[in-house]
Amino acid sequence: VTTSRWLVPFAVMALVVGACAGPVASPSATPTGTGPATTATPGPTGTQGGEPQQGGTFVFAGARLASQLDPIRTSDGESFRIFRQMYNRLVEIKLGTIGELDPALAESWDISDDGLTYVFHLRSGVKFQDGTDFNADAVVTNLNRWKNLPEEYQGDAEYYEAVFGGFGDASNMVSAEATDANTVTMKLNHADPQVIYGLTLPCFSIVSPAVLEATHADDPVNGTFTTTATQGGTGFFTLTEYTPDDSAVFVRNDSYWGDKAYLDRLIIRPIAQAPDRLAALQGGSIQGFDLVSPTDYETVAGDANMQLLERASYNTFYIGINPTAEANSALQNLDVRKALARATDRQSLLNTFYGGRGSVADTFIPPISEWYTTDGIEDLSFNLDAAKALLAGAGYSDTNKPTVHLWYPSGVTRPYMPDPKGISEAVTQMWENAGFDVVVDTAEWGSPYLGDGARASKFETFFLGWTGDWDDPANWWDQHFFVNSDGTPNPQFSFNPPGYVDLLRAAEQELDPTARKEAWAKVGAMVINQVGFITVVHGDTAVAVANNVHGYEPQATGTEPMAGVWLSQ
Amino acid sequence: VARFIVRRLLLLIPIMLGLTLLIFTFIHLIPGDPAATILGERATAESIARVRASLGLDLPLHEQYLNYMAGLLHGDFGRSFVTSRSVAADFLQRFPATIELSLAAMIFAIGAGIPLGVFTAKRRGGFLDQAGLITSLVGISIPIFFLGLLLKWIFAIQIPILPDSGRIDQASFLIPRVTNMMLIDTLLDRNLPAFIDAVRHLVLPALALGTIPLAIVMRITRASVLDVISEDYVRTARAKGMPGSIVDRRHVLRNALLPVVTVIGLEVGLLLGGAILTETVFTWGGVGRWIYEAVAGRDYQVIQSGVLLLALIFVVVNLIVDISYAFIDPRIRHT
Numbered sequence: 050v051t052t053s054r055w056l057v058p059f060a061v062m063a064l065v066v067g068a069c070a071g072p073v074a075s076p077s078a079t080p081t082g083t084g085p086a087t088t089a090t091p092g093p094t095g096t097q098g099g100e101p102q103q104g105g106t107f108v109f110a111g112a113r114l115a116s117q118l119d120p121i122r123t124s125d126g127e128s129f130r131i132f133r134q135m136y137n138r139l140v141e142i143k144l145g146t147i148g149e150l151d152p153a154l155a156e157s158w159d160i161s162d163d164g165l166t167y168v169f170h171l172r173s174g175v176k177f178q179d180g181t182d183f184n185a186d187a188v189v190t191n192l193n194r195w196k197n198l199p200e201e202y203q204g205d206a207e208y209y210e211a212v213f214g215g216f217g218d219a220s221n222m223v224s225a226e227a228t229d230a231n232t233v234t235m236k237l238n239h240a241d242p243q244v245i246y247g248l249t250l251p252c253f254s255i256v257s258p259a260v261l262e263a264t265h266a267d268d269p270v271n272g273t274f275t276t277t278a279t280q281g282g283t284g285f286f287t288l289t290e291y292t293p294d295d296s297a298v299f300v301r302n303d304s305y306w307g308d309k310a311y312l313d314r315l316i317i318r319p320i321a322q323a324p325d326r327l328a329a330l331q332g333g334s335i336q337g338f339d340l341v342s343p344t345d346y347e348t349v350a351g352d353a354n355m356q357l358l359e360r361a362s363y364n365t366f367y368i369g370i371n372p373t374a375e376a377n378s379a380l381q382n383l384d385v386r387k388a389l390a391r392a393t394d395r396q397s398l399l400n401t402f403y404g405g406r407g408s409v410a411d412t413f414i415p416p417i418s419e420w421y422t423t424d425g426i427e428d429l430s431f432n433l434d435a436a437k438a439l440l441a442g443a444g445y446s447d448t449n450k451p452t453v454h455l456w457y458p459s460g461v462t463r464p465y466m467p468d469p470k471g472i473s474e475a476v477t478q479m480w481e482n483a484g485f486d487v488v489v490d491t492a493e494w495g496s497p498y499l500g501d502g503a504r505a506s507k508f509e510t511f512f513l514g515w516t517g518d519w520d521d522p523a524n525w526w527d528q529h530f531f532v533n534s535d536g537t538p539n540p541q542f543s544f545n546p547p548g549y550v551d552l553l554r555a556a557e558q559e560l561d562p563t564a565r566k567e568a569w570a571k572v573g574a575m576v577i578n579q580v581g582f583i584t585v586v587h588g589d590t591a592v593a594v595a596n597n598v599h600g601y602e603p604q605a606t607g608t609e610p611m612a613g614v615w616l617s618q
Numbered sequence: 619v620a621r622f623i624v625r626r627l628l629l630l631i632p633i634m635l636g637l638t639l640l641i642f643t644f645i646h647l648i649p650g651d652p653a654a655t656i657l658g659e660r661a662t663a664e665s666i667a668r669v670r671a672s673l674g675l676d677l678p679l680h681e682q683y684l685n686y687m688a689g690l691l692h693g694d695f696g697r698s699f700v701t702s703r704s705v706a707a708d709f710l711q712r713f714p715a716t717i718e719l720s721l722a723a724m725i726f727a728i729g730a731g732i733p734l735g736v737f738t739a740k741r742r743g744g745f746l747d748q749a750g751l752i753t754s755l756v757g758i759s760i761p762i763f764f765l766g767l768l769l770k771w772i773f774a775i776q777i778p779i780l781p782d783s784g785r786i787d788q789a790s791f792l793i794p795r796v797t798n799m800m801l802i803d804t805l806l807d808r809n810l811p812a813f814i815d816a817v818r819h820l821v822l823p824a825l826a827l828g829t830i831p832l833a834i835v836m837r838i839t840r841a842s843v844l845d846v847i848s849e850d851y852v853r854t855a856r857a858k859g860m861p862g863s864i865v866d867r868r869h870v871l872r873n874a875l876l877p878v879v880t881v882i883g884l885e886v887g888l889l890l891g892g893a894i895l896t897e898t899v900f901t902w903g904g905v906g907r908w909i910y911e912a913v914a915g916r917d918y919q920v921i922q923s924g925v926l927l928l929a930l931i932f933v934v935v936n937l938i939v940d941i942s943y944a945f946i947d948p949r950i951r952h953t
Contacts, residue, residue: 106789113911116656116700124657204668207657269672275702292711293701294911295903296788316788320901321914325783329901332774332782336789460650495654495916500666 101600105616106314110326110338113319114293117275119266120254121195122205129251130608134299134315136254136282139169140245147363147605148419148520150245154183154255154283164240164560171231175306177257178280178287185227190258192225192235194267201269212247240560246519257281285310285612294319311615330355330593337594337601343404343467349593356594362407362415362587363605364465364516369582373543374509379451386580388439389453390429392483395585398475402468403588410584412573413525417605420522420566425574436483450486454509456502461494464590465514472512506540516607522569527557530576544581623941630933637929641922642683651675652699652916673699686922695923700915705923709905714798715785716904719896720889722820723828728882731832735839742844757833762892766826766899773822781819783901791815823900827892831885838881842874883939887932
């Protein structure tokens with residue numbers, strides 16, 4: 050009797066295990082063989098560590114993987130990292146830059162003088178990983194698919210909407226046609242210089258039409274494209290196994306049309322917390338990870354077994370201001386807003402929370418951008434005395450302090466905002482030193498903070514930030530300080546002082562690059578001088594890799610292609 | 619016996635109904651929603667509204683619950699809001715990894731807990747007994763995630779003799795997933811180095827997950843052995859001149875282990891709960907980590923169906939244990 054009782058729990062478990070053993074996905078069993086080494090330098094490689102070596106497996110960790118595998122329905126960096134390895138776009142951002150275009154699946158392109166007609170001359174002889182031909186029909190299929198996405202998918206396809214303004218008839222893309230086997234003509238309704246840059250984003254990856262069809266990609270009920278590891282790309286790696294909370298396994302695409310990758314295999318793992326990613330690199334179970342916590346920069350840089358690879362800042366952390374969020378807000382007074390700006394010691398925040406890496410943000414667009422300018426911008430740098438004087442001038446005193454409500458998000462860190470709570474405590478102290486009464490509050494990241502809070506005009510001051518998608522001033526200023534055609538401003542800031550709309554419309558409609566830069570500089574100067582928000586810091590982000598990893602070149606745009614990565618012994 | 623079984627099976631219906639309602643309510647109390655997770659920080663109010671509508675999240679809560687229940691009654695556990703993958707298929711794919719970890723933890727807990735319990739009982743009141751009691755108290759009290767992090771810090775980083783996370787060294791081994799239990803899959807692949815590597819990956823998580831059950835098993839064994847060695851039949855056996863080792867094995871241990879077995883049955887729930895923390899700390903690709911990620915992403919469908927499936931397994935395991943007792947011990951049927 051005793052023996053049988055002993056066996057009961059194990060017998061039950063064994064039964065359950067047996068029942069579960071069936072439907073487990075079975076990935077490819079063997080690594081691909083090593084193909085002939087290429088002497089060309091694929092992608093962004095450097096040659097530190099000697100001559101590049103072929104082979105090996107590189108295990109890299111991000112915070113998570115792509116939630117699903119349909120590029121057009123994603124908009125986040127973790128998803129883009131996956132698609133960058135397996136797909137190509139028509140055009141790419143040149144590696145090492147944020148605003149230069151590089152040919153990719155389109156060898157060249159022409160844009161008509163009126164900015165309405167785009168002609169793409171496609172690379173010939175390229176094949177998708179499923180063996181089908183890449184050609185003009187394939188591109189047209191993709192362009193038309195994006196434009197006519199099923200309604201159920203449209204909410205996800207944020208960048209299509211951002212770049213083309215809407216779907217179906219509301220899309221700025223009027224038509225896309227194959228002029229011949231290797232030429233595609235795309236027509237727009239109105240000129241928009243952002244379109245060509247938008248097409249460089251990994252969400253605009255070109256997918257094999259055969260794969261789209263076979264997986265019923267546009268059938269919201271029976272479609273399997275989002276969940277099946279596909280071979281629909283033309284990229285330097287082929288995705289062979291994909292489990293969203295476990296790993297993405299790639300093998301080198303030996304039929305790649307360009308310079309082939311060095312690695313035999315690339316594995317990307319999701320590890321949510323930065324300290325866990327660091328521990329995994331220290332423990333040797335991964336060879337690299339993204340988004341090093343700024344508090345760990347010194348640890349990584351000081352460890353002989355690791356390298357810290359910093360990305361130049363292409364983001365800005367800001368304190369949003371919305372004077373209409375609360376009745377009788379003291380921030381309706383410009384001098385009070387200026388006092389808030391001058392009370393904010395940005396250098397101190399940079400040193401404390403960003404490990405001193407990055408730069409103080411005098412304006413919204415970071416200095417690495419060709420659109421960066423501080424023309425016309427007043428000096429609103431940290432000066433406690435000036436802040437106090439501004440408050441006194443506005444009629445406030447120690448016995449009559451202006452109250453400011455400050456919101457920070459909980460349950461999140463962002464590349465531009467590594468420690469929201471810590472920063473809120475520091476900022477509170479700074480503002481109180483200048484003579485403000487500060488009420489601090491928090492809301493859960495996601496809808497409570499964004500949709501129902503900041504974007505619903507509920508927060509008087511709040512923490513947020515922005516990472517540039519492509520190098521264009523509209524992607525910064527217009528994205529935040531737009532004014533609708535009916536005259537209503539973005540509810541997040543409610544910013545629309547007299548004369549602003551005229552400046553904004555002039556900038557939006559200007560196509561000549563030089564005049565465009567001047568026009569947007571005027572918009573930016575007005576926003577900064579009127580203290581529509583307080584730009585704080587352009588924080589660097591960083592990747593950590595093991596010492597035997599070479600050729601990983603961090604990109605300011607955030608996600609790197611890994612074709613140039615190689616491992617030494 | 620048949621009536622007992624039927625009665626227990628019928629009881630399952632209100633239990634599972636109550637569970638679905640409880641899980642559904644609690645999940646919707648968490649702030650945030652999956653639409654915001656799917657879309658990220660740049661989402662406009664319009665796109666969030668569109669995604670909410672396509673997920674059915676714009677419906678009143680009771681309608682969402684009824685839709686969910688209608689699916690369940692048809693055997694449909696739904697699809698993840700975030701990944702669109704079938705929840706049931708994802709669960710089945712990950713569950714073997716959790717079972718593997720739980721079994722290893724259980725083997726550790728039993729394999730070490732029973733001998734330690736017997737050992738300390740036989741030295742009752744001595745230094746080693748006191749030390750054992752204090753250690754087991756610490757073992758019961760220490761939070762799993764803390765122990766996991768501590769083990770990882772010591773044995774994977776400071777003295778790097780064991781892997782810090784994962785289930786196998788993916789850079790060195792590519793093992794076809796047949797059962798998704800790595801030890802079995804490496805053996806099926808006839809790959810001894812991979813098997814050894816999989817065992818090494820299992821050690822720290824199993825220690826972290828098995829420590830609390832170990833402490834419990836040890837304490838119950840000790841108390842139970844102490845009870846039994848003072849029984850008349852043990853004294854009689856010794857008085858008859860039976861060798862001590864035979865008395866221990868035949869009379870003491872066999873009888874003392876009955877309550878231990880009961881406790882081990884109950885430990886299944888503890889292990890499944892503990893697996894969520896352990897798998898998260900060691901990035902172990904099982905059900906626990908899957909549910910943790912779903913909570914972080916507010917993936918209601920995965921949380922409610924995943925937790926329900928875990929609860930169902932717990933209830934069924936206990937039911938089977940109860941039924942087997944009914945066969946073994948007639949008194950149970952009447953209580």
